[in-house]
């Protein structure tokens with residue numbers, strides 16, 4: 001083993017005071033926040049399974065898959081070498097290994113196959129696999145979430161649900177009926193419409209009597225275009241309608257009207273292919289009633305929003321782990337960085353925020369298992385705040401690594417480039433805050449459920465009690481961000497109190513009291529040593 005070590009004694013100097021790579025780590029057991037949250041909200045029976053997966057995802061081999069899958073991005077071939085149309089995307093082999101790992105672990109299936117607390121298990125699996133690579137989380141998340149919409153129309157949806165429940169990844173380019181498992185994407189966003197899907201122009205004309213339509217139009221973003229089918233919105237005679245558009249037709253031919261025009265050149269998320277597509281009379285099957293398209297697809301979107309929250313929480317954890325590990329191994333001015341008072345203050349601030357994001361994401365997942373009314377408002381509230389906080393935290397963690405944080409051979413630039421995405425897709429920040437306002441106005445039972453849950457944690461901290469007493473869900477549009485932010489902070493504190501986290505007191509002190517704006521800019525007392533010991537990745 002020692003012969004494999006890089007050479008430290010060079011001709012001109014010795015390499016010292018550098019940090020060992022953070023690999024071959026158990027991402028589940030060593031992450032006390034995740035471990036405790038999963039156990040608390042009903043996942044004790046999944047600990048063994050998650051421990052195995054945590055070791056696998058933290059292994060040097062799987063970490064390297066993530067590096068390779070992003071270093072060599074996917075390539076689109078619209079035609080074969082003879083000029084025939086194929087619309088196929090080729091990925092680095094590591095992409096397929098990551099997909100196989102995630103779907104095989106149950107990322108898409110476990111929530112729907114009768115496993116107890118399956119959504120919580122799903123969220124914890126994503127928390128682990130996403131630390132190896134976030135790009136592959138996109139097709140796996142969409143496949144997981146599609147089941148909620150497919151269930152709305154069992155006659156059409158059932159065969160596809162069966163393909164998801166197989167828990168298998170099959171990258172073969174052939175009809176779904178000949179495959180061991182399927183992946184399912186979603187295409188809503190158009191050039192002129194964007195968030196306002198009712199401004200979409202794609203049209204669907206019925207062909208025959210059995211729910212098939214000819215679709216003409218486009219989508220401006222369609223991620224994972226190698227999926228076997230896509231839930232798609234188009235205007236049918238009866239209004240905006242949801243369709244399932246398959247790459248292959250029942251007679252075994254390609255759905256030739258589905259054309260992938262080009263892949264987006266993205267800032268991050270590079271292992272994942274995101275495309276622009278056109279429908280030239282592509283054939284699609286109606287899913288749900290005509291005119292009920294938004295109501296059908298929103299069932300899927302509610303679940304992808306959960307995964308945005310989990311996805312950002314896991315990025316925060318990954319960044320924090322790198323920062324804490326670095327600071328524990330690097331010495332500057334005669335002390336380990338982690339023992340320098342200001343660095344300890346910064347890392348403590350990052351650690352409480354990361355743990356709060358983890359706790360809230362698992363609490364949210366548990367509402368999906370319980371079909372709990374708290375989830376209606378908690379989903380957009382958490383999506384808004386956790387996703388919005390990720391880039392700030394990742395940046396600050398990067399700075400804790402100094403120059404080493406900025407070089408492409410390390411993990412931080414990829415994390416940083418990925419970090420804004422969850423806030424943009426599946427409803428950008430303002431759109432999500434408006435969703436909270438709308439729900440607060442129209443669904444008093446959802447507000448009541450959230451209030452009851454927040455109140456259930458009262459009496460444990462005077463600061464928390466004061467904070468929730470001042471909450472106001474009703475706001476005008478211009479004030480929506482502040483209202484949602486305050487709800488999110490209260491929800492994070494409540495989640496930490498509920499799971500009896502040792503970090504709850506520090507979170508409340510650092511987030512519910514007045515303080516400076518930068519990480520580490522606070523005067524309140526916080527037990528740095530205890531928080532950092534809990535946050536350390538090994």
Ligand SMILES: Cc1cc2nc3c(=O)[nH]c(=O)nc-3n(C[C@H](O)[C@H](O)[C@H](O)COP(=O)(O)OP(=O)(O)OC[C@H]3O[C@@H](n4cnc5c(N)ncnc54)[C@H](O)[C@@H]3O)c2cc1C
Nearest residue numbers: 186187188189194195221222223274425426428429430431
């Ligand atoms: C990498 C990537 C992959 C994607 N993959 C897919 C996919 O697979 N399928 C799919 O359907 N879509 C996909 N999307 C699209 C994504 O969901 C949209 O970009 C997103 O919903 C925002 O739509 P838009 O880009 O048209 O922005 P717009 O709708 O133009 O919004 C621009 C800004 O205005 C804000 N805004 C909008 N309305 C209001 C308002 N009333 N008041 C205040 N502010 C407002 C928004 O919050 C946003 O900040 C993907 C996007 C990215 C970046």
